[in-house]
Amino acid sequence: MSVADSTTQPRPARGPGSVAPSAPPAPSLAPHEAETLEQTWRDPPGIIGWFAAVNHKTISLRFMVTTFLFFIAGGLLALAIRLQLARPDGKLAGPDLYNQLFTMHGSTMMFLFAVPVMQAVATYLVPLMIGARSVAFPRMNAFAYWIFTLGGLMLFIAFFMGIGPDAGWFAYVPLSGPQYSPGKRVDFWAQMITFTELSAIMEAIVLITTIFKMRAPGMTLNRMPLFVWTMLAASFMVLFAMPAVMLGSTALITDRLVGTHFYNPGEGGDALLWQHLFWFFGHPEVYLIFIPPLGFMSSIIATFSRRPIVGYSAMVLALIGTAFFAFGLWVHHMFATNLPELGKTFFTAASLMIAIPTALQIFCWIATLWSGRISFKTPLLFVLAFFVILLAGGLTGLMLASVSLDTQLHDSFFVVAHLHYVLMGGAVFPLFGAFYYWFPKFTGRLLSERLGKWQFWLFFIGFNVAFFPMHVLGLQGMPRRIYTYPEEMGWGSLNMVATAGAFMIGASVLLFIVNVARSRRHGAPAGPNPWGAGTLEWSVASPPPAGNFEMVPIVYGRYPLWEKPRLPSHVAGLINEHREVLITSVADAELDHRLWLPASSYWPFLSALAVTALFVGSIFTPWAVVWAAVPVAIGTTMWFWPKRSTSDMRVASEQHPELFK
Amino acid sequence: MSDKARHQPDPAVGVRMENAPGGGQGGVPVNGRNSAQDSAQNSAADAVSEAGANTAPGAEPGATAGAGPQAPSATLDVSCLPTFAFGHRSPMWWGTLGLMVVEGTVFALAVMSYFYLRSHSSAWPMTGLPPDLLWGGVNTAIMLASLVPNHFAKRAAERLDLQKVRLWMVACMIVSLAFLGVRVLEFTTLNTRWDSDAYGSAVWMLMGLHTTHLITDAYDSLVLTVLMFTGPLEGKRFVDVSENAGYWYFVVFSWIPIYAVIYWGARI
Numbered sequence: 055m056s057v058a059d060s061t062t063q064p065r066p067a068r069g070p071g072s073v074a075p076s077a078p079p080a081p082s083l084a085p086h087e088a089e090t091l092e093q094t095w096r097d098p099p100g101i102i103g104w105f106a107a108v109n110h111k112t113i114s115l116r117f118m119v120t121t122f123l124f125f126i127a128g129g130l131l132a133l134a135i136r137l138q139l140a141r142p143d144g145k146l147a148g149p150d151l152y153n154q155l156f157t158m159h160g161s162t163m164m165f166l167f168a169v170p171v172m173q174a175v176a177t178y179l180v181p182l183m184i185g186a187r188s189v190a191f192p193r194m195n196a197f198a199y200w201i202f203t204l205g206g207l208m209l210f211i212a213f214f215m216g217i218g219p220d221a222g223w224f225a226y227v228p229l230s231g232p233q234y235s236p237g238k239r240v241d242f243w244a245q246m247i248t249f250t251e252l253s254a255i256m257e258a259i260v261l262i263t264t265i266f267k268m269r270a271p272g273m274t275l276n277r278m279p280l281f282v283w284t285m286l287a288a289s290f291m292v293l294f295a296m297p298a299v300m301l302g303s304t305a306l307i308t309d310r311l312v313g314t315h316f317y318n319p320g321e322g323g324d325a326l327l328w329q330h331l332f333w334f335f336g337h338p339e340v341y342l343i344f345i346p347p348l349g350f351m352s353s354i355i356a357t358f359s360r361r362p363i364v365g366y367s368a369m370v371l372a373l374i375g376t377a378f379f380a381f382g383l384w385v386h387h388m389f390a391t392n393l394p395e396l397g398k399t400f401f402t403a404a405s406l407m408i409a410i411p412t413a414l415q416i417f418c419w420i421a422t423l424w425s426g427r428i429s430f431k432t433p434l435l436f437v438l439a440f441f442v443i444l445l446a447g448g449l450t451g452l453m454l455a456s457v458s459l460d461t462q463l464h465d466s467f468f469v470v471a472h473l474h475y476v477l478m479g480g481a482v483f484p485l486f487g488a489f490y491y492w493f494p495k496f497t498g499r500l501l502s503e504r505l506g507k508w509q510f511w512l513f514f515i516g517f518n519v520a521f522f523p524m525h526v527l528g529l530q531g532m533p534r535r536i537y538t539y540p541e542e543m544g545w546g547s548l549n550m551v552a553t554a555g556a557f558m559i560g561a562s563v564l565l566f567i568v569n570v571a572r573s574r575r576h577g578a579p580a581g582p583n584p585w586g587a588g589t590l591e592w593s594v595a596s597p598p599p600a601g602n603f604e605m606v607p608i609v610y611g612r613y614p615l616w617e618k619p620r621l622p623s624h625v626a627g628l629i630n631e632h633r634e635v636l637i638t639s640v641a642d643a644e645l646d647h648r649l650w651l652p653a654s655s656y657w658p659f660l661s662a663l664a665v666t667a668l669f670v671g672s673i674f675t676p677w678a679v680v681w682a683a684v685p686v687a688i689g690t691t692m693w694f695w696p697k698r699s700t701s702d703m704r705v706a707s708e709q710h711p712e713l714f715k
Numbered sequence: 716m717s718d719k720a721r722h723q724p725d726p727a728v729g730v731r732m733e734n735a736p737g738g739g740q741g742g743v744p745v746n747g748r749n750s751a752q753d754s755a756q757n758s759a760a761d762a763v764s765e766a767g768a769n770t771a772p773g774a775e776p777g778a779t780a781g782a783g784p785q786a787p788s789a790t791l792d793v794s795c796l797p798t799f800a801f802g803h804r805s806p807m808w809w810g811t812l813g814l815m816v817v818e819g820t821v822f823a824l825a826v827m828s829y830f831y832l833r834s835h836s837s838a839w840p841m842t843g844l845p846p847d848l849l850w851g852g853v854n855t856a857i858m859l860a861s862l863v864p865n866h867f868a869k870r871a872a873e874r875l876d877l878q879k880v881r882l883w884m885v886a887c888m889i890v891s892l893a894f895l896g897v898r899v900l901e902f903t904t905l906n907t908r909w910d911s912d913a914y915g916s917a918v919w920m921l922m923g924l925h926t927t928h929l930i931t932d933a934y935d936s937l938v939l940t941v942l943m944f945t946g947p948l949e950g951k952r953f954v955d956v957s958e959n960a961g962y963w964y965f966v967v968f969s970w971i972p973i974y975a976v977i978y979w980g981a982r983i
Contacts, residue, residue: 294816300821649798
């Protein structure tokens with residue numbers, strides 16, 4: 055094992071400023087070979103080429119932009135909610151529109167933004183961080199993007215046609231059942247779940263396989279960047295969590311469309327079954343949103359403290375612990391139901407216990423910051439805000455983990471405040487930090503620091519102004535999901551304050567958009583490694599070439615760019631004319647084989663269209679599952695069917711593995 | 716191969732090699748091969764790449780290079796590595812495993828839902844009779860029998876034996892016709908409908924989920940079988956056959972608990 059190796063890794067003796075220039079000149083390809091490699095990995099031109107793109111960076115950028123657009127849409131919905139609640143007896147929205155507004159806001163932020171944006175960022179960064187030229191299944195990656203986008207569009211089209219879902223983002227039965235929600239509204243919601251969870255599951259499989267099999271030689275599990283660890287943990291969680299909500303929403307839609315009785319107490323069904331299935335997914339989902347940002351944190355803190363993260367092994371174990379415990383908490387969303395007291399006690403204990411690994415990580419980061427030499431750039435500001443806001447959200451979480459207190463605060467604005475502190479503090483703040491940090495890698499230009507600091511302070515102050523009063527409102531008894539309230543309740547002034555804060559957040563996000571739009575063209579050129587960071591994504595040009603690495607690096611430690619170069623430093627012998635990647639072993643990243651990945655293809659897009667026809671069609675007639683299966687089968691078969699010219703070339707240069715006798 | 720130039724000595728590499736353990740021979744063309752010698756046999760002399768190609772346990776590239784008999788090279792030649800591999804060495808194996816985990820979780824949760832509903836009901840089945848045992852039993856036997864041609868198809872694929880792959884894949888297709896046909900008979904003897912009561916819903920959900928897997932697996936296998944006759948073929952396609960057979964195992968073995976639940980969960 056290489057433990058000794060990595061524990062004796064050299065501390066970067068020099069600050070980032072001096073590290074980057076002293077990085078060794080790597081062996082490189084001749085210009086015409088680099089051009090060949092670029093051509094090989096580039097996406098085809100033209101409109102058809104646009105739909106055929108499979109390069110992981112292209113797909114990931116589209117994925118990030120799409121999720122960000124959904125974030126804007128969800129934010130605008132939130133502003134509409136805040137405007138309605140700003141004063142007593144608000145007249146802006148009636149109860150029906152208000153129900154759609156909060157359902158759309160919650161569903162958009164949870165299913166169309168928070169989980170997918172993490173996977174979107176990861177499909178860009180993970181291959182670059184592990185020294186790979188691509189993700190493992192590039193066409194499946196593209197398919198996952200298309201299916202996600204089409205599902206999100208379907209939901210918003212329904213909303214703009216006035217038939218948006220209105221049963222809340224967790225769509226409790228019996229409210230969402232056929233009796234109390236006739237029409238198609240909840241069906242769109244349930245199928246949106248099918249779209250987005252299918253996409254998330256595929257992305258998880260892509261990421262797990264990429265991380266396990268495509269790391270550069272020498273990058274043992276023990277040397278993987280912590281962000282890659284977080285994505286590995288989160289992807290495994292997806293595999294076990296998402297099926298629950300897919301099964302639950304399928305049962306919901308069959309209850310609504312073909313008369314099954316899963317949730318119908320009149321025929322032996324049970325409404326609580328929905329809550330169990332939903333929260334068995336829903337609680338892990340909180341950690342799906344929260345764990346990847348822990349990786350952003352570890353990347354940003356190491357770079358801006360100019361030293362490796364303290365307690366790498368402790369961090370990894372804490373991550374895995376969090377991922378496990380996350381599956382033992384779901385019942386704490388159901389304390390207000392008639393579950394056995396013993397069960398509630400168990401889940402209270404589990405809910406308190408998950409604070410331990412989280413605290414462990416926070417202490418490791420504090421130790422890193424304490425012993426490092428801090429450089430206060432915008433990314434670090436967002437990360438530091440995490441400590442304040444997540445801590446506050448975590449503390450109210452401890453309060454809600456107590457059954458007695460939870461019963462009092464259930465369904466009040468206290469819960470709204472808590473979940474926004476956790477999700478915004480745990481995910482959105484680090485995510486903005488991550489955008490400031492990696493934007494130069496995506497575009498080759500730095501975001502403006504001045505606008506960045508303005509954005510940060512507007513966001514930080516606006517957030518607390520918007521959400522802190524909601525704790526008080528909740529304690530004063532204001533229930534969530536009411537479209538208005540009478541003046542006598544005395545909630546008017548705090549609600550007005552919250553609305554003002556919400557508009558500060560809106561202004562802050564607007565500044566971010568301005569910053570991105572300006573810096574994309576006029577920002578300071580970044581160069582490969584503007585922050586003096588230590589991980590592999592900073593060893594290549596910004597933006598990276600189509601094939602990521604001209605020559606695949608060989609890795610000897612956790613922060614390759616901060617360490618003394620060792621030989622051999624790079625891999626030679628991969629073919630430039632085809633999308634050939636190096637496959638390595640799972641634990642120790644030893645050389646295994648070379649593999650040609652499939653080229654660009656528009657069939658994943660066409661297959662996604664066919665699957666969309668199937669899912670949307672099934673809302674209107676169960677027979678759509680039968681007739682739309684035909685185009686789905688054709689699409690996926692064409693997607694798989696190999697090209698003879700490529701196969702012939704491969705056969706000509708094939709080298710067999712050792713076979714069984 | 717047009718990328719011979721990457722093996723040209725790079726002066727920059729030479730400078731850096733002086734830092735390396737046992738270095739100091741900078742500028743020597745590393746892993747030098749000319750384009751005429753571009754086959755596995757001819758570069759066998761390269762100790763570094765051999766170590767890699769054999770994937771010997773513990774053959775960490777860095778260690779090999781540092782301690783090897785040759786001077787450390789700036790690059791590690793991987794051109795002798797195989798171009799495909801079976802089992803957990805292949806990304807396809809991991810992708811298939813991921814699907815199995817997801818679908819296994821769906822099955823497990825559907826079974827749990829079944830028992831959750833059963834625990835809230837005084838009678839189970841709520842009305843009527845449990846499913847008839849005949850066709851479920853017959854189909855279980857057929858599916859278990861399908862493991863035989865499936866096993867031989869997998870074995871033949873892992874030996875790159877195209878003739879036997881064709882033979883056993885066709886055998887698998889015939890068996891899959893049998894179990895899909897009997898599955899229709901199973902549906903007719905469940906003695907409940909999906910809209911009768913919650914019991915019927917749970918039974919039909921389990922049956923529907925598993926039948927979806929039978930259909931998609933049979934279709935996947937059909938596409939691969941056709942490909943085995945028409946081509947284009949390459950080593951990677953045998954990996955596909957092997958993984959498809961692995962997935963077939965999953966579909967059959969996941970039926971055992973579902974069979975037990977559907978046919979015996981309503982009896983015991």
